[in-house]
Amino acid sequence: MAEIAYREALNQALFEEMSRDPRVFLMGEEVARYDGAYKVSKGLLDKFGSARVVDAPISELGFGGLGVGAAMVGLRPVIEMMTWNFAILAMDQIVNSAAKLRHMSGGQLRCPIVFRGPNGAGGRLSSQHSQALEANYAHFPGLKVIAPGTPADAKGLLKSAIRDDNPVIFMEGELLYGVKGEVPDGEHVVPIGKADIKREGSDVTIVTWSRMLTAVVLPAAELLAQEGINVEVLDLRTIKPMDEEAIAASVKKTNRAVIVEEGWGYAGFGAHVADFISRQCFDDLDAPVGRVTGLDVNMAYAENLERLILPSAARVVEAVHQVLYR
Amino acid sequence: MASTELMLTMYRKMLLSRRFEEKAGQAYGLKKIQGFCHLYIGQEAVVVGVNEALRPTDWVMTGYRDHVHPLVRGADAGMLMAELYGRDSGYSKGKGGSMHFFDIEHGFYGGYGIVGGQIPLAAGLGFASKYRGEDRVTVCSFGDAASNQGAMHETFNMAAKWKLPVLYIVENNRYGMGTDIARVSAVPQISKRAGAWDMRGEAIDGMDALTVYEKAKELVDWIRAGNGPVLLEANTYRFRGHSMSDAATYRTKDEVELEKQKDPILKLRKVLLDKRAATEAQLDAIDDEEKAHVEKAVAFADAAPLPPDEDVWTHTTVEEGEPDVHPRERVLGATDVKWPSFPSDFKVAWDLEPRTPQTPAAKTERGQGGATNKKGAA
Numbered sequence: 001m002a003e004i005a006y007r008e009a010l011n012q013a014l015f016e017e018m019s020r021d022p023r024v025f026l027m028g029e030e031v032a033r034y035d036g037a038y039k040v041s042k043g044l045l046d047k048f049g050s051a052r053v054v055d056a057p058i059s060e061l062g063f064g065g066l067g068v069g070a071a072m073v074g075l076r077p078v079i080e081m082m083t084w085n086f087a088i089l090a091m092d093q094i095v096n097s098a099a100k101l102r103h104m105s106g107g108q109l110r111c112p113i114v115f116r117g118p119n120g121a122g123g124r125l126s127s128q129h130s131q132a133l134e135a136n137y138a139h140f141p142g143l144k145v146i147a148p149g150t151p152a153d154a155k156g157l158l159k160s161a162i163r164d165d166n167p168v169i170f171m172e173g174e175l176l177y178g179v180k181g182e183v184p185d186g187e188h189v190v191p192i193g194k195a196d197i198k199r200e201g202s203d204v205t206i207v208t209w210s211r212m213l214t215a216v217v218l219p220a221a222e223l224l225a226q227e228g229i230n231v232e233v234l235d236l237r238t239i240k241p242m243d244e245e246a247i248a249a250s251v252k253k254t255n256r257a258v259i260v261e262e263g264w265g266y267a268g269f270g271a272h273v274a275d276f277i278s279r280q281c282f283d284d285l286d287a288p289v290g291r292v293t294g295l296d297v298n299m300a301y302a303e304n305l306e307r308l309i310l311p312s313a314a315r316v317v318e319a320v321h322q323v324l325y326r
Numbered sequence: 327m328a329s330t331e332l333m334l335t336m337y338r339k340m341l342l343s344r345r346f347e348e349k350a351g352q353a354y355g356l357k358k359i360q361g362f363c364h365l366y367i368g369q370e371a372v373v374v375g376v377n378e379a380l381r382p383t384d385w386v387m388t389g390y391r392d393h394v395h396p397l398v399r400g401a402d403a404g405m406l407m408a409e410l411y412g413r414d415s416g417y418s419k420g421k422g423g424s425m426h427f428f429d430i431e432h433g434f435y436g437g438y439g440i441v442g443g444q445i446p447l448a449a450g451l452g453f454a455s456k457y458r459g460e461d462r463v464t465v466c467s468f469g470d471a472a473s474n475q476g477a478m479h480e481t482f483n484m485a486a487k488w489k490l491p492v493l494y495i496v497e498n499n500r501y502g503m504g505t506d507i508a509r510v511s512a513v514p515q516i517s518k519r520a521g522a523w524d525m526r527g528e529a530i531d532g533m534d535a536l537t538v539y540e541k542a543k544e545l546v547d548w549i550r551a552g553n554g555p556v557l558l559e560a561n562t563y564r565f566r567g568h569s570m571s572d573a574a575t576y577r578t579k580d581e582v583e584l585e586k587q588k589d590p591i592l593k594l595r596k597v598l599l600d601k602r603a604a605t606e607a608q609l610d611a612i613d614d615e616e617k618a619h620v621e622k623a624v625a626f627a628d629a630a631p632l633p634p635d636e637d638v639w640t641h642t643t644v645e646e647g648e649p650d651v652h653p654r655e656r657v658l659g660a661t662d663v664k665w666p667s668f669p670s671d672f673k674v675a676w677d678l679e680p681r682t683p684q685t686p687a688a689k690t691e692r693g694q695g696g697a698t699n700k701k702g703a704a
Binding site: 056 | 450484631
């Protein structure tokens with residue numbers, strides 16, 4: 001087991017999948033000669049050539065749609081969006097084409113495509129470059145949404161996403177690329193739709209995903225342990241389809257739940273998780289479901305304001321106290 | 327030049343298209359078809375002229391005025407009508423309806439309801455062909471109003487730069503819904519805009535099937551030879567409103583009457599008669615046959631069952647191991663369906679962006695050139 005950075009784990013997944021399947025190609029802004037804006041595609045151009053690692057013009061709608069078209073006729077494109085903020089320009093093709101092709105064609109077509117790129121705050125980037133947008137995509141039938149929080153999950157899930165026959169939204173953490181973690185050697189595939197218990201506990205279930213796991217939730221769990229509170233940390237890893245079984249099993253054990261997400265609370269994905277727990281695990285609950293989210297405001301540039309807007313370990317500790325009535 | 331046989335084929339296919347759309351309009355009036363329904367009546371020369379210039383293995387896609395594009399490629403008229411009726415026997419099991427026809431067996435990759443949405447998709451089809459080294463051409467139709475979508479600019483830039491094998495046809499019927507294209511376009515002659523991407527662009531009379539055929543043939547050959555995409559503007563006219571709910575009051579009666587005199591079906595009929603390639607009786611017989619063809623399609627749709635309720639859960643996502651649906655096989659039990667299959671093991675030979683290393687020789691040459699100029703100036 002080697003310790004590598006999140007970006008290297010993604011690079012390995014791309015390298016391995018492109019090596020085993022000539023139908024896989026990578027297209028996006030700066031992915032080829034520049035090695036990727038976040039260096040995820042480092043070295044791929046030299047290995048696979050310019051038709052398989054393609055520098056696209058800054059035309060998210062155009063190359064997003066081009067990828068969808070290629071997927072309709074037997075290729076397996078990986079479309080890199082420099083950030084999910086920019087992918088908003090491609091949303092028409094993702095939502096109106098990719099997500100609906102199987103359906104509109106009555107099962108004649110499939111659309112095996114991965115849209116991937118960084119999601120969430122990048123640090124001092126103000127409001128247009130700091131959005132966590134997974135809830136938007138989770139809303140649309142026909143899309144799968146993945147948001148891994150560790151290098152091992154990033155690698156294993158990207159490989160699964162590339163092999164999946166549906167359009168997959170693959171959201172990386174802009175502040176996770178340099179984070180290191182152990183990744184199993186050899187073939188490592190993580191199934192889509194399976195959550196993972198990142199810390200076992202008995203008092204409160206914390207449901208989270210992506211960067212919040214290592215940045216906020218696990219540090220909060222350490223603080224709570226010092227008070228004698230054992231939280232169970234359930235990392236969803238896949239937003240859609242959501243692992244309902246794993247959530248229910250954990251809540252059954254702890255009887256309390258807090259959901260932690262970087263994005264806005266209003267109609268955020270955590271609201272869906274809370275809805276599920278409240279209705280499906282009602283008899284198991286000893287307290288209303290708690291939530292920690294980004295504040296419902298636009299992201300500020302100022303350091304102190306940005307810190308206030310994003311969830312923190314302190315806010316998680318507070319929310320856990322609340323569901324424990326402490 | 328088109329042979330007599332080909333002209334008769336085109337005549338027949340234009341009549342099939344016309345009669346199919348007339349019946350669709352009638353069925354709409356009877357509420358057998360609902361929702362949005364955009365008829366192609368008046369524009370038949372474009373779709374038929376282009377189609378006859380294609381190989382069966384070529385691909386076609388268009389916007390939501392999409393009933394006749396698969397029809398002239400050989401789709402089953404009854405199953406298309408059943409799709410309009412929202413029945414299980416339709417090509418998409420009643421899930422797509424008027425705006426989303428798909429017939430992959432015949433290379434028809436869809437009708438799209440977002441204006442211009444098919445333009446980037448077609449570039450993707452072309453990209454895949456080039457990626458695998460196929461000599462296939464993709465034809466992508468869109469309306470005049472789609473030319474003002476950003477998707478067109480973004481796509482043409484890439485298609486031209488990467489020389490993708492796509493024939494883009496703007497079916498210019500002069501109105502984007504109720505708005506005269508000239509009222510909202512700085513450059514209403516859309517083919518002229520091709521110059522912005524250093525792309526070949528041409529405009530033709532889209533009411534003349536023979537003109538369309540000849541030009542399409544020339545352009546398809548040119549594209550197949552690897553020269554890159556083309557923007558062909560076919561100037562045409564729809565005799566009906568934008569959709570079934572449009573009374574088209576934004577056009578004068580005189581204008582519509584004038585355009586109806588250029589009816590593409592009557593035009594080809596006159597050519598056939600003038601050339602003594604067919605008699606009035608023969609041509610009337612073709613019309614009768616296509617009327618009967620469409621009557622049969624309507625009867626098929628009328629008798630077709632609704633999709634079962636449990637079908638609401640299918641085809642939103644592909645489950646593991648789930649096969650693709652082959653409509654003619656599923657509905658008619660056809661055994662001659664040739665479904666396209668794509669290789670999973672091949673070598674990508676295409677060098678999309680060849681590196682042109684700065685060779686020392688090239689550098690020297692420029693250096694010397696500079697020196698020479700200096701000398702000359704001195």
